[in-house]
Amino acid sequence: MKKVLGNFDSILSSEDMWKIGGFPLPDGSFWKYQEPEAVVIVRNGTLYVRAPLSNHHDSIQILDNAKHMYYSAEPVEIPENGYIDIEVEIKARTKDTKPGDLYDGYVSFNLLDFTTGAALDFFATDDQYASVYGVLPFPGVTVPDTGKTKYFCLFKEATDHFKPHEFNTFRIRYDRKKDEALFYVNGQEVRRETTIPVKLNQFTIALGIMTEKDLTNEGSVSVHGQTVIGEYSPVTITCSTDAE
Template sequence: MQTTSVAEAQQEETFSYSGYHSIISGVNPDWEYGGFPLPDGSFWRYREPNAAVIVEAERLRVRVGQITRFNNQVQILDNAKNMFFSTKKFETPDEGEMSVEWEMTARCTGTRPRDLYDGFVSVNLLDFRTGTALDFFVCNDVIATVYARLPFPGVPEPQDPENAVRPKYFSDFNELPIETKPGQLHRYRISYSKSKDEVRFFVDGQDAGVYIEVPSKVHSFVIALGLMTEKGIEQGKSVSVHGQGLTGEWGPFTISTRKTEQ
């Protein structure tokens, strides 16, 4: 006797997001400089004053000859030197998954070999409701995935049960065994399933890691494009700037939403 299972109907929607020209024109912007409001009412903007921003069709290149921005008090403000946030929030489906895919290159000058955190180029999927961050960090010779829940300024603290067995805030930098070199083009993808509480990372179509039991439901996120460091503040002083230069290039983003129905 032959049995048949209930077929799953998959509805997939795909669209492209770039709009890099609007960074320069300011008309109907798809991107804006990122940053966070401070307790004194001012705003910390992730903007390197001498960055060269170049748009060629649907590709963005940002070059900083020497990074200059730092913050001596707040680690999250010290990390990003120049960063653009998408003006659009991307809503994740309740069932199925959402994938974000793009091409990116990184060139870092004056950075220490094999020290990713001395200067890198990033794409960050950021949920400012929960503090969740799903990222790729890339420098001359290292590619890493990042899975984190962070205390972004102004974001409410997540629930922390008394019997919790995992940290409330965390960052997992997974340096991958993938060879790369300055300016080498790779294709990256991050896929998130809200119903499964699962995130998966891919490089050039190959599996680069998975996390299950993601502690917070990500209902939406913005895309961030960064030139960054990740050096801990020491004795009230930033140590992240010593003349490094960073150049990042990003192609258009392909956003795919795959909804599964029984």
Template structure:
């Protein structure tokens, strides 16, 4: 049995200000296949913050591309300015509430329109997302292909539907815990374990994010099948971070 030698918990952002704090959040951006840096920003985005919540609505989505997923999938995304280090012997936990309401979403399609709680590490390509549509909650565990970091054959993505009932706009409490010594990851929803996995490479820390997505594969679906007037609203509550050393 191990015992905790120290725990540090704090609120990263409680969203009490009338404007999103630029010292805590900025628009995510990545180089595209064309070599240019593309911000994950949709021209239809409407943002409100205050009273303990960030609310983001994009309706309809307008950020689409026919070949480059980096210019297509994320419609509007914020990333934390801070990167949060993971204790070598202990745990790193992120807690945040999220409610997602989609508009015109294809029922039970995980990729047509959805909102996310994001954790990612660009040093390893590891991504951990909690995702929600009008009708489904699911976990995403992925290793991205990043030049100079990962090879195409190291890429993988798992989407695991969680056994948690939901409905449009319903707020759930999400917690994602990473333990560096074992590379274990645990997802909790509403205080109950929902999914466990082990990632293939060590991670020394994560950046947090919040986003709205539409990510149907351009190679499988026509533009009309991917861009049909759908949109979404996401509401994220305070972000709380806890580190524990054992």
């Protein structure tokens, strides 16, 4: 089964395919991942977002990290047997970020399971990328107890098989039966995670602009006038079951 999530030309007028990401807060409000000065352009089926960074949160790390992000309107169900492949092409550019510091501002492709707290991601800048695997305390999400480390996030920075300043194809494969995730850049496997401690059930697909800077005693330090530009192709989803 193959499905394509695109229709970016309706991203501002409809939530049928994509919606602004964020999380409900205990006080009843909703924290939006939406930069007020973002420029959004859709051309030739590609989504372009240019975001001068300003959003920040002084006490909750997950709310501070993502600055501007779109979620798929509906989560993608993961097959019990077989695997799911999710792929996107991304071009990333940054302005006034700290040289060599990927986490000072980057473009993201995130697969988020809000039933378990699991996340499988790629982060990219002009000249490098990171693959990311974690189980996180998303607001309002109950993370299963496994008897192992409950919350973690493992980043792996690299330049292997990456084309600087160009579009790169990022693909993540998850096999629920094998408890395994594979990460590919331009068709080449760059990472494999086995014995994933929780069974993932579904993915909300996210296309984002983010930072990753630890909160300090004074609060957020993630914003200092930098700009991040992301270009995204439609997302291709392929499911294969053992019966196929």
